[in-house]
Amino acid sequence: MIRVRSAPSPTGFWHIGNLRTALYNYLFAKKHGGTYILRVEDTDRERMVEGGVEAMIRLLHNVGMHYDEGPMLMNGQIEQIGDFGPYIQSMRLETYKPFVEQLLASGHAYYCFCAPEELEAQRTEQQALKLPTKYNRRCLALTSEEIRQNLERNHSRVVRLKVPEGETSFVDIIRGKITINNAEVDDQILLKSDGYPTYHMANVVDDHLMEITHVIRGEEWISSTTKHVLLYQMLGWKMPEFAHCPLLLNADHSKLSKRQGDVAAEDFLAKGYLPEALLNFLCLLGYNPKGDQEIYTMAEMIDLFDLSKVNPSGAVVNFDKLKWMNEIYIRQKSTDELVELCQPFLDKAEKSVEAELLKRVVAVEKERLTTLADIVEKVDLYVKLVPYDQALLVWKKADAADAKANLQVVSAVLEATEASEFTIKTLDMKIKALIAENGLQNGNVLWPLRVALSGQAQSPSPFEMAYALGKDEVLRRIDFAIKKIG
RNA sequence: GGCCUCAUCGUCUAACGGUUAGGACGCAGGGUUCUCAUCCCUGUAAUCCGGGUUCGAUUCCCGGUGAGGUCACCA
Numbered sequence: 001m002i003r004v005r006s007a008p009s010p011t012g013f014w015h016i017g018n019l020r021t022a023l024y025n026y027l028f029a030k031k032h033g034g035t036y037i038l039r040v041e042d043t044d045r046e047r048m049v050e051g052g053v054e055a056m057i058r059l060l061h062n063v064g065m066h067y068d069e070g071p072m073l074m075n076g077q078i079e080q081i082g083d084f085g086p087y088i089q090s091m092r093l094e095t096y097k098p099f100v101e102q103l104l105a106s107g108h109a110y111y112c113f114c115a116p117e118e119l120e121a122q123r124t125e126q127q128a129l130k131l132p133t134k135y136n137r138r139c140l141a142l143t144s145e146e147i148r149q150n151l152e153r154n155h156s157r158v159v160r161l162k163v164p165e166g167e168t169s170f171v172d173i174i175r176g177k178i179t180i181n182n183a184e185v186d187d188q189i190l191l192k193s194d195g196y197p198t199y200h201m202a203n204v205v206d207d208h209l210m211e212i213t214h215v216i217r218g219e220e221w222i223s224s225t226t227k228h229v230l231l232y233q234m235l236g237w238k239m240p241e242f243a244h245c246p247l248l249l250n251a252d253h254s255k256l257s258k259r260q261g262d263v264a265a266e267d268f269l270a271k272g273y274l275p276e277a278l279l280n281f282l283c284l285l286g287y288n289p290k291g292d293q294e295i296y297t298m299a300e301m302i303d304l305f306d307l308s309k310v311n312p313s314g315a316v317v318n319f320d321k322l323k324w325m326n327e328i329y330i331r332q333k334s335t336d337e338l339v340e341l342c343q344p345f346l347d348k349a350e351k352s353v354e355a356e357l358l359k360r361v362v363a364v365e366k367e368r369l370t371t372l373a374d375i376v377e378k379v380d381l382y383v384k385l386v387p388y389d390q391a392l393l394v395w396k397k398a399d400a401a402d403a404k405a406n407l408q409v410v411s412a413v414l415e416a417t418e419a420s421e422f423t424i425k426t427l428d429m430k431i432k433a434l435i436a437e438n439g440l441q442n443g444n445v446l447w448p449l450r451v452a453l454s455g456q457a458q459s460p461s462p463f464e465m466a467y468a469l470g471k472d473e474v475l476r477r478i479d480f481a482i483k484k485i486g
Numbered sequence: 487g488g489c490c491u492c493a494u495c496g497u498c499u500a501a502c503g504g505u506u507a508g509g510a511c512g513c514a515g516g517g518u519u520c521u522c523a524u525c526c527c528u529g530u531a532a533u534c535c536g537g538g539u540u541c542g543a544u545u546c547c548c549g550g551u552g553a554g555g556u557c558a559c560c561a
Binding site for chain 2: 007008009011041042043044046047112116119120123127130131132133134156158172175178179180181183184185186189191192193194196198199200203218219220221222223224226244246247249251253254255281284285286287288290291292293294311312313314315316317318320321322323324325327331365366367368395396397441442443444445446447448449450451454456457458459460461462
């Protein structure tokens with residue numbers, strides 16, 4: 001049984017790289033009929049952010065990546081769902097203690113009473129001498145009597161991993177075998193002076209206890225994996241398989257950061273990117289399941305998912321391509337769905353648009369939306385005619401008299417047309433027929449008509465505009481234009 | 487700096503050791519068209535460098551270079 005987890009810290013925001021790694025966990029679990037788990041790694045109390053856990057839960061919910069076990073929101077309250085809980089590390093402090101004791105007893109770990117300031121001083125010295133910055137193992141030389149006394153005095157202390165000699169290897173599904181000489185590895189702190197375990201300790205213990213079979217995480221963890229492997233060996237536990245996903249990069253190839261534009265996953269949803277588009281895009285960033293296909297349904301992504309096909313090199317995020325993909329997904333939506341999706345953006349902008357009008361506007365503007373938020377501006381010219389210069393009404397190959405005459409002809413026809421016949425297709429046929437019958441030029445009729453309806457040099461076609469606006473408003477705007485010409 | 491990892495168009499990528507090195511985004515041009523958008527067509531541009539192995543290397547091996555990661559009582 002495959003069991004994988006996303007193990008985020010709730011101390012910051014989730015950027016799209018974190019989301020992508022989570023997606024790979026999700027796809028891998030679903031592909032193999034396994035279990036996807038959310039576990040919160042909040043052992044750093046100083047960096048706790050209020051509401052961080054809730055935000056993460058909502059994000060996964062909003063993008064439709066539902067997990068089988070983990071903290072879930074029930075009526076606004078966090079509840080632990082699953083047989084391996086709790087899934088929040090700060091609630092598991094007692095769970096880690098026996099294992100730290102075990103390591104201490106077996107000689108794989110030791111107490112360290114050095115003050116943080118001392119360690120800091122050591123580090124700067126080592127850096128100055130261009131030596132590796134490692135703990136000097138001073139406390140390893142302590143006699144058992146000295147240790148006992150320090151403990152009795154309740155001296156501030158941590159527990160460190162005693163890294164043995166030799167070398168450590170593990171197989172990464174994406175990169176193959178990775179070997180590191182243990183001499184390079186620092187005696188990692190496992191238990192902090194505040195009684196909280198560090199990531200390394202908590203992560204290994206929880207992965208074991210929660211029976212995690214595959215650890216799929218970001219590339220930045222490769223070097224610490226040695227410590228994790230050592231811990232599995234010392235505790236006599238079966239190791240999970242590892243897969244380290246490449247990082248996402250800025251255009252200048254630096255690690256993706258907030259400084260160079262918005263990268264928080266939530267922000268993309270807030271800006272009107274569809275979750276499906278975002279996930280499809282992230283899935284293909286550094287990965288290709290097969291051939292030339294670009295658009296995949298979630299079912300396809302799951303079906304085709306293969307961790308070993310993930311590219312090992314970092315991927316620059318091509319935001320233009322995300323926009324393109326979002327446009328594709330928007331066009332695939334039905335008008336009704338799109339109206340529903342757009343509504344929150346209008347609400348947020350405090351624009352209220354009559355339901356039937358909005359539906360017609362969305363139908364027309366669908367091909368012109370890059371994000372859902374674009375609807376907020378698009379809707380303006382339908383709600384209210386914006387002022388325009390009367391010269392705009394005149395087609396480049398004609399004059400004002402033509403514009404006026406043609407608008408009058410069209411107006412008469414439209415007036416005689418039933419409101420129910422104001423569809424794009426019918427209007428197109430009627431007006432084109434009118435042009436043909438009177439031996440007119442398309443441009444000389446359609447340009448003034450379109451400008452009369454939109455007030456813009458560039459806009460949807462007059463048929464689309466007329467359909468969206470409806471008969472009454474159309475006649476009103478044409479009349480206004482005719483009077484404007486004078 | 488030590489260690490680890492990586493390397494195909496500007497970007498994301500495809501290519502049993504044999505292809506005119508393919509696709510997508512972007513960009514440019516064209517078609518459709520009253521304008522915009524959509525849609526369609528065309529073009530643009532890449533195997534980091536040097537050795538080896540091989541009849542043959544983008545592909546395998548070694549070295550160099552470059553890039554990224556990591557070196558916390560953060561995850």
